[in-house]
Structures are given as structure tokens and as C-alpha cells.
Amino acid sequence: MHIVVCVKQVPDTKIIKINPKTNTLDRNSAPAILNPYDAHAVEEAVRLKQRYGGKVTVLSMGPPQAVSALKKCVEIGADDGYLISDRAFAGADTLATSYALFKALEQIADKEPIDLILCGKQAIDGDTGQVGPGIARRLNIPPLTFVNKIEEIDVNHKTITVHRKLETGVQVVQSTLPCLLTVEKEINEVSYSPLPNMIKAARFQPTIWTVNDLAGVNRDQLGLKGSPTVVGKMFTPPKPSAGKKLEGSADQQVRQVIDILFKEKKELFAWKGEA
DSSP states (O other): OEEEEEEOEEEOTTTOEEOTTTOSEEGGGSOEEEOHHHHHHHHHHHHHHHHHOOEEEEEEESOGGGHHHHHHHHHHTOOEEEEEOOGGGTTOOHHHHHHHHHHHHHHHHHHSOOSEEEEESOOTTTOOOOHHHHHHHHHTOOEEEEEEEEEEEETTTTEEEEEEEETTEEEEEEEESSEEEEEOGGGOOOOOOOHHHHHHHHHOOOEEEOGGGSTTOOGGGSTGGGOOOOOOOOOOOOOOOOOOOOOSOHHHHHHHHHHHHHHHHHHHHHHHTOO
16 A cells, blocks of 8 residues: 655744744744644554555655655655655645645656555644645545544555544544545654664655656646735734733622623624624
8 A cells, every 4th residue: 555645844833933024934933844743644654554554655845955854754654755846836825735746646656556645634834724635636536634533444445434523523434545634633643763764764865856857737837826825914913902800709700790791792792783
């Protein structure tokens, strides 16, 4: 079974700062890391390889320094990796990103058919969760999102059974293979890398493709040119105001809370145009 995991190198959002002049992320203010959701996707792919056999390949789009994210994937247990890197990909939104990864996946599949594609639920620098489903749509395969458990893969019948995390509970779904999963963090705990994996990662060099290496690419669908998304404005949200301190006896405080709740209810109905 051949599993491909799409990963992304992102700035560490726990450290990154906002440029006060441009109101954009100052990517130089934080180290680049493997997107945490993608790390769990790689871990799950490695566990599936150990359970069912096969191979794990990782794929990323980014600048040359994104090689370090692929090396981290090899530390976790991936077998091979590809990086598509070219100025033609720069400035891509989720639509253009899914197109570029789709063309790379087609080329990987020409060399070795792909049975399953895994992605993290979302990237922590964009939080859209759109790239995975976009890839699935272009490949015309089923997308299963918010997966927090892979129950079983039937290799002989080419099916997979997963649990999807919903707001109202858990949905158990069976799909045919190939398909694409986007996974939640709780699907697993990322294991500590054994020494042989760390040595392999230190020596590992991924296959790097430029736009000229991808067959049948429509350049109008790449980078800024292929990105219809327009960010009209970015701003830092204001700090929330301090809460109101209740004073007086317990009975007086209860009455104050009731007054506040009735006032908020009245304002809500007024906003909705209700009596």
C-alpha cells in the first residue's frame, strides 16, 4: 500500500509576531516548523505502514528551506519525499496550492500508484482546511475530513473505515480506496524518533521539482496568477474589555446577573427584529 502525506512548513504561531505597519504575519519573527496537524498525519501513515505494509511518501510545496520539514517527516518514519519549489508557486492561495499539489501527485502516481492520501486537518498559519478537499476534488476521489480514528483498511476489497469528528458526535464512514483523509490531532500521539530514523533524516535529500518538471501544468492556475482570493484587510483584534465586578450581598449579586441577562436578551431580540 502506497500512502502519500501532503505536508507544509509553517511559522511557529506560538512565537510569531504581527507587523504593526502592514498588519501581516512577520514570518522572520518565528522559526519554521512542520505543521503540527501534518505531523500527526505522517505518524498515522507510518502506523498504517507498520500494520498493513507498504510505503509512506511525503509531499510539500514551498521554498528550498522546506526540505527541513520533509526531513522531520523522515524522522517520524516516512520513506521518501518530494518538494515542489519554484517562484511560479509563490503567493498561491488554497485553490492554486491544491492545483500544484494535484499535478505533483499525478506525477508521483505515474511512478507508483497511490492508495491513500493523508493531510492534516488544516495549517496553523491559514486555518482554512481547504487544500485537502481541493486536492481530492481535482483527483476525483472521496474526501473524508476531520478523521480522528482509522478503524480498518481492507486491502483486498480496497475499502477504509474511519471515524469522523462532528459537532454532534462521531460519524463512522466506509469509503473505497483511493481516497483522501484530513486528520485531527487526537488521532494519535507523535512518537519519539528512534536513532536510525534521525540518522536517515540527516542524510535524506528529497526529490525537488520545479514547475518545468511537472507535466501538463497550466501556469495560469499557479501562484498569484491562479489565486482568486483577495485579502481586503488584516488587523489585530482589539483586546477584550474587562468583565464587570459584582458587588454587594449574594442576593444583590444574583439580581445583578439576572438584570444583565435580561438586558442581553432584549438587545439580541432587538438585533433580530423580534418583539
